[in-house]
Amino acid sequence: MLSHLSSQTTIPPLPTSRPSPPSLLRLRLRLRLTQPRVAASLSISSEMSSASTPLHAEQYEKKEGKTLLEFVGSGQAHVDDDLAVLLAHVQTACKRIAALVASPFNNEIGKSGGGGKGSSLDSSRDAQKPLDIISNEIILASLKSSGKVAAMASEEDEFPVWISDKGPFVVVTDPLDGSRNIDASIPTGTIFGVYRRLEEIDHLPTEEKAQLNSLQSGTRLVAAAYVLYSSATIFCASFGPGKGTHAFTLDQSIGEFVLTHPDMKVPPRGQIYSVNDARYFDWPEGLRQYIDTVRQGNGQTGKKYSARYICSLVADLHRTLLYGGIAMNPRDHLRLVYEANPLSFLVEEAGGRGSDGKHRILAIQPVKLHQRLPLFLGSKGDMLELESYGNIQQKVNPGYEV
Protein backbone atom coordinates (compact mmCIF):
# COMPACT_ATOMS: atom_id res chain seq x y z
CA MET A 1 0.00 0.00 0.00
CA LEU A 2 2.88 2.36 0.66
CA SER A 3 4.58 1.73 -2.66
CA HIS A 4 4.02 5.39 -3.56
CA LEU A 5 6.28 6.34 -0.67
CA SER A 6 9.35 4.77 -2.18
CA SER A 7 8.98 6.66 -5.43
CA GLN A 8 8.13 10.06 -3.90
CA THR A 9 10.22 10.23 -0.77
CA THR A 10 13.89 10.14 0.04
CA ILE A 11 14.11 8.48 3.42
CA PRO A 12 17.74 7.94 4.36
CA PRO A 13 18.42 4.40 5.61
CA LEU A 14 18.70 4.14 9.37
CA PRO A 15 21.55 2.18 10.87
CA THR A 16 20.50 -1.18 12.27
CA SER A 17 23.00 -2.07 14.92
CA ARG A 18 21.58 -5.50 15.66
CA PRO A 19 20.49 -8.38 13.45
CA SER A 20 16.82 -8.49 12.51
CA PRO A 21 14.63 -10.80 14.63
CA PRO A 22 14.63 -13.87 12.38
CA SER A 23 18.41 -13.75 11.83
CA LEU A 24 19.01 -13.28 15.57
CA LEU A 25 16.91 -16.34 16.28
CA ARG A 26 18.74 -18.36 13.63
CA LEU A 27 22.11 -17.24 15.00
CA ARG A 28 21.15 -18.23 18.54
CA LEU A 29 19.94 -21.61 17.37
CA ARG A 30 23.15 -22.27 15.44
CA LEU A 31 25.30 -21.20 18.36
CA ARG A 32 23.29 -23.28 20.79
CA LEU A 33 24.13 -26.34 18.73
CA THR A 34 27.80 -25.49 18.36
CA GLN A 35 28.97 -23.22 21.20
CA PRO A 36 26.68 -23.43 24.22
CA ARG A 37 28.50 -20.80 26.31
CA VAL A 38 28.47 -18.13 23.59
CA ALA A 39 24.84 -18.93 22.93
CA ALA A 40 24.02 -18.43 26.60
CA SER A 41 25.72 -15.03 26.75
CA LEU A 42 23.97 -13.93 23.56
CA SER A 43 20.71 -14.96 25.10
CA ILE A 44 21.43 -12.98 28.28
CA SER A 45 22.43 -9.82 26.45
CA SER A 46 19.33 -9.87 24.28
CA GLU A 47 17.10 -10.43 27.28
CA MET A 48 18.80 -7.67 29.27
CA SER A 49 17.93 -5.15 26.59
CA SER A 50 14.27 -6.06 26.84
CA ALA A 51 13.22 -2.46 26.08
CA SER A 52 14.28 -3.07 22.49
CA THR A 53 13.72 -6.82 22.33
CA PRO A 54 12.33 -7.51 18.87
CA LEU A 55 8.79 -8.73 18.63
CA HIS A 56 8.31 -12.31 17.49
CA ALA A 57 7.17 -12.90 13.95
CA GLU A 58 3.63 -13.80 14.99
CA GLN A 59 3.33 -10.55 16.94
CA TYR A 60 4.29 -8.60 13.84
CA GLU A 61 1.34 -10.25 12.12
CA LYS A 62 -0.98 -8.78 14.70
CA LYS A 63 -2.00 -5.15 14.85
CA GLU A 64 0.24 -4.48 17.87
CA GLY A 65 3.46 -5.12 15.97
CA LYS A 66 2.68 -2.98 12.93
CA THR A 67 5.15 -0.27 12.14
CA LEU A 68 3.90 3.29 11.96
CA LEU A 69 4.24 3.24 8.18
CA GLU A 70 2.45 -0.11 7.91
CA PHE A 71 -0.36 1.17 10.12
CA VAL A 72 -0.68 4.36 8.12
CA GLY A 73 -0.36 2.59 4.77
CA SER A 74 -2.61 -0.36 5.54
CA GLY A 75 -5.69 1.81 5.66
CA GLN A 76 -6.16 1.31 9.41
CA ALA A 77 -5.32 4.94 10.10
CA HIS A 78 -7.64 6.15 7.29
CA VAL A 79 -5.22 8.78 6.06
CA ASP A 80 -4.84 9.94 2.49
CA ASP A 81 -1.61 9.40 0.54
CA ASP A 82 -0.42 12.99 1.06
CA LEU A 83 -0.65 12.67 4.84
CA ALA A 84 1.03 9.25 4.74
CA VAL A 85 3.99 10.74 2.89
CA LEU A 86 4.19 13.64 5.34
CA LEU A 87 4.12 11.27 8.33
CA ALA A 88 6.88 9.17 6.77
CA HIS A 89 9.12 12.21 6.66
CA VAL A 90 8.16 13.48 10.10
CA GLN A 91 8.92 10.16 11.78
CA THR A 92 12.34 10.05 10.16
CA ALA A 93 13.09 13.55 11.45
CA CYS A 94 12.10 12.41 14.94
CA LYS A 95 14.41 9.39 14.76
CA ARG A 96 17.22 11.78 13.96
CA ILE A 97 16.31 13.99 16.92
CA ALA A 98 16.08 10.92 19.16
CA ALA A 99 19.61 9.95 18.14
CA LEU A 100 20.78 13.49 18.74
CA VAL A 101 19.38 13.87 22.26
CA ALA A 102 20.81 10.48 23.21
CA SER A 103 24.22 11.21 21.75
CA PRO A 104 27.20 11.29 24.10
CA PHE A 105 28.38 14.36 22.20
CA ASN A 106 25.39 16.58 22.98
CA ASN A 107 26.64 17.64 26.38
CA GLU A 108 27.94 20.97 25.16
CA ILE A 109 25.48 21.34 22.30
CA GLY A 110 22.51 21.11 24.63
CA LYS A 111 23.52 24.16 26.60
CA SER A 112 22.03 27.36 25.37
CA GLY A 113 24.76 28.97 23.30
CA GLY A 114 26.85 25.84 23.78
CA GLY A 115 29.97 25.87 21.69
CA GLY A 116 30.12 29.63 21.69
CA LYS A 117 33.08 31.67 22.78
CA GLY A 118 34.80 30.24 25.79
CA SER A 119 33.20 26.82 25.58
CA SER A 120 35.30 23.74 25.20
CA LEU A 121 33.97 23.23 21.69
CA ASP A 122 34.91 26.68 20.56
CA SER A 123 38.60 26.03 20.13
CA SER A 124 38.32 22.69 18.33
CA ARG A 125 35.22 22.88 16.17
CA ASP A 126 32.86 25.32 14.54
CA ALA A 127 30.39 26.87 16.96
CA GLN A 128 27.60 24.38 17.71
CA LYS A 129 23.95 25.27 17.87
CA PRO A 130 21.69 24.37 20.79
CA LEU A 131 19.72 21.18 20.30
CA ASP A 132 16.36 22.92 19.92
CA ILE A 133 17.72 24.91 16.97
CA ILE A 134 19.24 21.82 15.37
CA SER A 135 15.96 19.95 15.89
CA ASN A 136 14.13 22.81 14.20
CA GLU A 137 16.43 22.55 11.20
CA ILE A 138 15.97 18.77 11.03
CA ILE A 139 12.21 19.15 11.00
CA LEU A 140 12.23 21.96 8.45
CA ALA A 141 14.45 19.90 6.13
CA SER A 142 12.15 16.89 6.44
CA LEU A 143 9.03 18.95 5.73
CA LYS A 144 10.69 20.51 2.70
CA SER A 145 11.75 17.16 1.30
CA SER A 146 8.28 15.69 1.80
CA GLY A 147 6.92 18.02 -0.86
CA LYS A 148 3.68 18.09 1.12
CA VAL A 149 3.99 21.24 3.23
CA ALA A 150 3.07 24.80 2.40
CA ALA A 151 4.20 26.40 5.68
CA MET A 152 5.85 25.53 8.95
CA ALA A 153 5.28 27.53 12.14
CA SER A 154 7.71 26.72 14.92
CA GLU A 155 8.47 27.83 18.43
CA GLU A 156 11.99 28.50 17.22
CA ASP A 157 11.06 30.94 14.45
CA GLU A 158 9.56 34.37 15.00
CA PHE A 159 7.45 34.02 11.87
CA PRO A 160 6.12 31.02 9.95
CA VAL A 161 8.33 29.77 7.11
CA TRP A 162 6.66 29.51 3.71
CA ILE A 163 7.85 26.33 2.00
CA SER A 164 5.81 25.65 -1.12
CA ASP A 165 2.70 27.07 -2.84
CA LYS A 166 1.57 23.57 -3.71
CA GLY A 167 1.98 21.87 -0.33
CA PRO A 168 -1.41 20.61 0.90
CA PHE A 169 -0.49 20.95 4.61
CA VAL A 170 0.58 23.47 7.21
CA VAL A 171 2.63 22.13 10.13
CA VAL A 172 2.95 23.78 13.54
CA THR A 173 5.66 22.44 15.83
CA ASP A 174 7.65 22.75 19.00
CA PRO A 175 10.76 20.90 17.79
CA LEU A 176 12.26 20.10 21.20
CA ASP A 177 10.20 20.90 24.26
CA GLY A 178 11.76 20.57 27.70
CA SER A 179 15.23 21.33 26.36
CA ARG A 180 16.02 23.48 29.40
CA ASN A 181 16.57 20.21 31.31
CA ILE A 182 18.43 18.36 28.61
CA ASP A 183 21.85 18.52 30.23
CA ALA A 184 20.42 16.29 32.98
CA SER A 185 19.10 13.77 30.42
CA ILE A 186 15.54 14.46 31.50
CA PRO A 187 12.92 13.44 28.89
CA THR A 188 12.18 15.87 26.08
CA GLY A 189 9.64 15.86 23.29
CA THR A 190 8.63 17.10 19.86
CA ILE A 191 5.09 18.31 19.23
CA PHE A 192 3.33 18.55 15.85
CA GLY A 193 -0.01 19.77 14.57
CA VAL A 194 -1.08 19.39 10.93
CA TYR A 195 -3.65 21.57 9.14
CA ARG A 196 -4.76 21.72 5.53
CA ARG A 197 -3.52 24.73 3.60
CA LEU A 198 -6.27 27.34 3.30
CA GLU A 199 -6.64 27.40 -0.48
CA GLU A 200 -9.05 30.31 -0.32
CA ILE A 201 -6.20 32.64 0.70
CA ASP A 202 -3.66 31.38 -1.85
CA HIS A 203 -3.82 34.79 -3.56
CA LEU A 204 -2.54 36.72 -0.50
CA PRO A 205 1.08 37.86 -0.11
CA THR A 206 3.34 35.09 1.22
CA GLU A 207 3.87 36.48 4.73
CA GLU A 208 0.19 37.11 5.24
CA LYS A 209 -0.96 33.70 4.07
CA ALA A 210 1.79 32.00 6.09
CA GLN A 211 0.55 33.77 9.21
CA LEU A 212 -3.16 33.10 8.62
CA ASN A 213 -2.58 29.45 7.74
CA SER A 214 -0.68 29.01 11.01
CA LEU A 215 -3.37 30.63 13.13
CA GLN A 216 -6.09 28.11 12.33
CA SER A 217 -8.30 27.01 15.20
CA GLY A 218 -7.46 23.67 16.83
CA THR A 219 -10.83 22.33 15.67
CA ARG A 220 -9.38 22.29 12.13
CA LEU A 221 -6.44 20.01 12.96
CA VAL A 222 -6.24 17.04 10.59
CA ALA A 223 -3.52 15.26 12.61
CA ALA A 224 -1.40 15.80 15.69
CA ALA A 225 1.49 14.00 17.33
CA TYR A 226 4.07 14.18 20.03
CA VAL A 227 7.30 12.25 20.22
CA LEU A 228 8.70 11.47 23.65
CA TYR A 229 12.47 11.02 23.94
CA SER A 230 12.93 9.08 27.15
CA SER A 231 13.96 5.56 28.17
CA ALA A 232 11.90 4.67 25.11
CA THR A 233 11.16 6.88 22.13
CA ILE A 234 7.40 7.03 21.64
CA PHE A 235 5.52 8.48 18.67
CA CYS A 236 1.98 9.21 19.83
CA ALA A 237 -0.37 10.35 17.10
CA SER A 238 -3.91 10.97 16.08
CA PHE A 239 -4.54 10.80 12.36
CA GLY A 240 -7.70 12.88 12.39
CA PRO A 241 -10.89 13.73 14.25
CA GLY A 242 -12.62 10.58 15.48
CA LYS A 243 -9.63 8.38 14.58
CA GLY A 244 -8.32 7.91 18.12
CA THR A 245 -4.86 8.25 19.62
CA HIS A 246 -2.23 5.58 18.99
CA ALA A 247 1.30 5.25 20.30
CA PHE A 248 4.24 3.61 18.55
CA THR A 249 7.51 2.74 20.29
CA LEU A 250 10.84 2.91 18.50
CA ASP A 251 12.16 -0.64 18.15
CA GLN A 252 15.90 0.01 18.06
CA SER A 253 16.59 -3.40 16.56
CA ILE A 254 14.81 -2.53 13.33
CA GLY A 255 14.87 1.28 13.51
CA GLU A 256 11.08 1.51 13.22
CA PHE A 257 8.23 2.78 15.36
CA VAL A 258 5.94 -0.18 16.13
CA LEU A 259 2.39 0.07 17.39
CA THR A 260 2.42 -0.58 21.12
CA HIS A 261 -0.58 1.40 22.41
CA PRO A 262 -3.46 1.16 19.89
CA ASP A 263 -6.48 3.36 20.59
CA MET A 264 -5.26 4.81 23.88
CA LYS A 265 -7.88 5.94 26.36
CA VAL A 266 -7.03 8.26 29.21
CA PRO A 267 -8.69 6.74 32.32
CA PRO A 268 -11.84 8.71 33.23
CA ARG A 269 -10.27 9.33 36.65
CA GLY A 270 -6.68 9.28 37.82
CA GLN A 271 -4.99 9.77 41.15
CA ILE A 272 -2.16 12.06 40.10
CA TYR A 273 -1.84 15.80 39.68
CA SER A 274 1.13 17.24 37.84
CA VAL A 275 2.04 20.87 38.49
CA ASN A 276 4.98 23.02 39.58
CA ASP A 277 4.04 23.01 43.24
CA ALA A 278 6.60 25.70 44.17
CA ARG A 279 4.20 28.22 42.66
CA TYR A 280 1.54 27.43 45.29
CA PHE A 281 1.64 30.90 46.82
CA ASP A 282 1.15 32.52 43.41
CA TRP A 283 -1.88 30.35 42.63
CA PRO A 284 -5.44 31.69 42.85
CA GLU A 285 -7.68 30.47 45.66
CA GLY A 286 -9.60 27.95 43.50
CA LEU A 287 -6.50 26.08 42.39
CA ARG A 288 -5.07 25.98 45.90
CA GLN A 289 -8.34 24.62 47.23
CA TYR A 290 -8.52 21.92 44.57
CA ILE A 291 -4.97 20.72 45.18
CA ASP A 292 -5.40 20.86 48.98
CA THR A 293 -8.62 18.87 48.65
CA VAL A 294 -7.39 16.04 46.41
CA ARG A 295 -4.05 15.63 48.16
CA GLN A 296 -5.98 15.01 51.40
CA GLY A 297 -8.34 12.55 49.74
CA ASN A 298 -11.37 14.82 50.16
CA GLY A 299 -12.22 15.20 46.47
CA GLN A 300 -15.00 13.50 44.52
CA THR A 301 -13.18 10.17 44.30
CA GLY A 302 -12.30 10.11 48.00
CA LYS A 303 -8.76 9.03 47.08
CA LYS A 304 -5.53 10.72 48.14
CA TYR A 305 -3.81 12.04 45.04
CA SER A 306 -0.07 11.91 44.39
CA ALA A 307 2.09 14.57 42.76
CA ARG A 308 4.33 13.89 39.76
CA TYR A 309 6.08 16.69 37.89
CA ILE A 310 8.88 16.09 35.41
CA CYS A 311 8.75 19.70 34.13
CA SER A 312 8.78 18.42 30.58
CA LEU A 313 5.39 18.85 28.98
CA VAL A 314 5.40 15.86 26.64
CA ALA A 315 6.62 13.51 29.38
CA ASP A 316 4.09 14.81 31.91
CA LEU A 317 1.32 14.43 29.36
CA HIS A 318 2.38 10.96 28.27
CA ARG A 319 2.19 9.72 31.86
CA THR A 320 -1.21 11.40 32.25
CA LEU A 321 -2.56 9.68 29.12
CA LEU A 322 -1.50 6.33 30.52
CA TYR A 323 -2.36 6.70 34.21
CA GLY A 324 -4.96 9.46 34.25
CA GLY A 325 -5.18 12.57 36.41
CA ILE A 326 -4.26 16.08 35.30
CA ALA A 327 -1.10 17.60 33.81
CA MET A 328 -1.26 21.35 34.28
CA ASN A 329 0.62 24.58 33.98
CA PRO A 330 -1.75 27.20 35.37
CA ARG A 331 0.28 30.25 34.37
CA ASP A 332 0.47 31.93 30.95
CA HIS A 333 3.52 30.01 29.86
CA LEU A 334 2.79 27.29 27.32
CA ARG A 335 1.90 28.15 23.75
CA LEU A 336 -1.53 27.71 22.18
CA VAL A 337 -0.63 27.10 18.54
CA TYR A 338 2.09 24.45 18.63
CA GLU A 339 1.81 23.03 22.18
CA ALA A 340 -1.68 23.31 23.67
CA ASN A 341 -3.66 22.69 20.47
CA PRO A 342 -1.92 19.52 19.22
CA LEU A 343 -1.74 18.06 22.74
CA SER A 344 -5.40 18.86 23.46
CA PHE A 345 -6.36 17.20 20.20
CA LEU A 346 -4.53 14.03 21.25
CA VAL A 347 -6.10 14.11 24.71
CA GLU A 348 -9.60 14.58 23.32
CA GLU A 349 -9.07 11.78 20.82
CA ALA A 350 -8.14 9.63 23.83
CA GLY A 351 -11.38 10.59 25.59
CA GLY A 352 -9.93 13.25 27.88
CA ARG A 353 -10.30 17.01 28.14
CA GLY A 354 -8.06 20.02 27.43
CA SER A 355 -8.85 23.45 28.86
CA ASP A 356 -7.27 26.79 29.73
CA GLY A 357 -9.26 26.67 32.97
CA LYS A 358 -12.25 28.39 31.40
CA HIS A 359 -12.59 27.26 27.79
CA ARG A 360 -11.99 24.18 25.69
CA ILE A 361 -8.50 24.68 24.22
CA LEU A 362 -9.47 23.63 20.68
CA ALA A 363 -12.20 26.26 20.55
CA ILE A 364 -9.84 29.17 21.29
CA GLN A 365 -9.10 31.17 18.14
CA PRO A 366 -5.35 31.95 18.03
CA VAL A 367 -4.52 35.58 17.37
CA LYS A 368 -0.73 35.42 17.67
CA LEU A 369 1.70 32.67 16.71
CA HIS A 370 3.50 32.59 20.05
CA GLN A 371 0.43 33.24 22.23
CA ARG A 372 0.68 31.79 25.75
CA LEU A 373 -2.07 30.44 28.00
CA PRO A 374 -2.73 28.31 31.10
CA LEU A 375 -3.00 24.64 30.17
CA PHE A 376 -4.88 21.80 31.87
CA LEU A 377 -5.00 18.36 30.22
CA GLY A 378 -6.26 15.06 31.51
CA SER A 379 -8.98 12.71 32.68
CA LYS A 380 -12.47 14.01 32.03
CA GLY A 381 -13.74 13.46 35.57
CA ASP A 382 -10.73 15.09 37.20
CA MET A 383 -10.78 18.01 34.77
CA LEU A 384 -14.46 18.75 35.39
CA GLU A 385 -13.89 18.59 39.14
CA LEU A 386 -10.92 20.97 38.90
CA GLU A 387 -12.82 23.43 36.66
CA SER A 388 -15.71 23.47 39.12
CA TYR A 389 -13.40 25.41 41.49
CA GLY A 390 -13.73 28.33 39.05
CA ASN A 391 -10.67 30.38 39.79
CA ILE A 392 -7.74 28.24 38.62
CA GLN A 393 -5.73 30.42 36.20
CA GLN A 394 -2.54 31.77 37.76
CA LYS A 395 -2.28 35.42 36.78
CA VAL A 396 0.66 36.19 39.11
CA ASN A 397 3.65 35.27 36.99
CA PRO A 398 6.79 36.93 38.26
CA GLY A 399 9.11 35.36 35.67
CA TYR A 400 10.63 32.46 37.53
CA GLU A 401 14.30 31.74 37.02
CA VAL A 402 14.10 27.92 37.05
Ligand SMILES: O=P(O)(O)OC[C@H]1O[C@](O)(COP(=O)(O)O)[C@@H](O)[C@@H]1O
Ligand atom coordinates in the same frame (compact mmCIF):
# COMPACT_ATOMS: atom_id res chain seq x y z
O1 LIG B 1 8.39 26.73 34.80
P1 LIG B 1 7.13 25.94 34.69
O2 LIG B 1 5.93 26.81 34.83
O3 LIG B 1 7.09 24.79 35.65
O4 LIG B 1 7.07 25.41 33.19
C1 LIG B 1 7.55 24.15 32.80
C2 LIG B 1 7.12 23.88 31.42
O5 LIG B 1 7.89 24.66 30.55
C3 LIG B 1 8.44 23.86 29.53
O6 LIG B 1 9.75 23.56 29.88
C4 LIG B 1 8.39 24.60 28.24
O7 LIG B 1 9.01 25.85 28.45
P2 LIG B 1 9.96 26.46 27.35
O8 LIG B 1 9.11 26.55 26.10
O9 LIG B 1 10.38 27.79 27.88
O10 LIG B 1 11.09 25.48 27.19
C5 LIG B 1 7.60 22.60 29.55
O11 LIG B 1 8.26 21.48 29.01
C6 LIG B 1 7.29 22.46 31.00
O12 LIG B 1 6.12 21.72 31.17
